[in-house]
Amino acid sequence: MNLSGLENDRLLAALRGLLAAKNLVSAAEIAERIAATDQASPAQGAAMVARAWTDAAFRARLLADGTRAAEEFGIMMRGAPPLGVLENAPGLHHLVVCTLCSCYPRAVLGYPPFWYKSVAYRARAVRDPRGVLAEWGTVLPEGTRIRVVDSTADYRWMVLPRRPDGTEGWDEPALAALVREGDMVGVTIPRAP
Amino acid sequence: MSGAAPPLFAAGARVRVRLDWPEQRGPAHIRTPHYVRGREGTVLRPLGRFANPEDLAFARHAPILPLYHVRFDQRALWPEAAPGDEVVVEIFGSWLETA
CATH class of the missing domain: 3.90.330.10 (Nitrile hydratase alpha /Thiocyanate hydrolase gamma)
Structure with missing residues (x-):
């Protein structure tokens, strides 16, 4: 789902960027968690x-x-x-x-x-x-x-x-x-x- | 709440849930249902130790507390319960006293 341009999506992107920049959660870990939740x-x-x-x-x-x-x-x-x-x-x-x-x-x-x-x-x-x-x-x-x-x-x-x-x-x-x-x-x- | 470590209960111990209503004293996050407060039950087994959710909910330092599975007779909780039926609830040691 592409929510680009929406306020929530910008917030989410900023949060993900910060988590990655601070080495707290990587993009791969987030993808793994989403996949597990969907499964x-x-x-x-x-x-x-x-x-x-x-x-x-x-x-x-x-x-x-x-x-x-x-x-x-x-x-x-x-x-x-x-x-x-x-x-x-x-x-x-x-x-x-x-x-x-x-x-x-x-x-x-x-x-x-x-x-x-x-x-x-x-x-x-x-x-x-x-x-x-x-x-x-x-x-x-x-x-x-x-x-x-x-x-x-x-x-x-x-x-x-x-x-x-x-x-x-x-x-x-x-x-x-x-x-x-x-x-x-x-x-x-x-x-x- | 006092700073003393809560008592450790073994399986089979008779316990009473403290008759306390912290929500009447201000904002509170409580994982002890109202219907067991002041009631007596039996420890089925200790479930381990977990950070106190009453503090976690407010981003305070959360002490690690023992958690117990405690069994209550339905009859001790509700007047219309069927004999023999039970309710089992996860209750933190800070809410329990020896019955």
Whole structure:
């Protein structure tokens, strides 16, 4: 996009020039960061989930240190907040919200969806998680405890959902195609077709 | 806030979030949600040490503080909560005291 001549573009050019002149940030580093930001999407998180479902050693690494596990996928985590991964299990379901603003694991999931930033979701997810899940059509097995994770500070959180029944023998790409961004926030759960 | 280092809590420690409202005393940037202030919870695990965002937000010198993942029973926060449900919040050590 060419914004030459516009005030914002001149400001940006001046700032970039100063950053380069002072050896703070190079043009190449800025280009690398823009490319990483453009590349970030729920597909990256879905690929990590599919790997965790098929590779127990990766699953352990993902749960122990999400940042390093994401780097294994070539995702640029330098400069990003640490990534924590929340493992859904029989009897335990996680739901992520940022009640204070819109903290989101952008490095692995891309931009947050519009509803994640809405005042309604932020207020209700923490107080009425079961009502929110019901509106998403998400039905948890009876007796499942909900753990709402309010992303308030320096970590960013993604949910590792449970692998759906009926996917035995599926390969990683097929499994990854089942996983939506809502599954990694916890408003939905992945299902086999 | 006092200059003393905040206490270190281990996983399983019972803690209470300070019942404090700095936003009533002037401009403030606070990462401790209002709904847990004065409430008791349990440390799930320490999350490491990070610069205090309450100072970073104003470009002040920011001390490095321990950050904890603290679990609260939903029932301790909201009267209508389902039994067993929980909320887990990242809270800096400067906001926590032994319960």
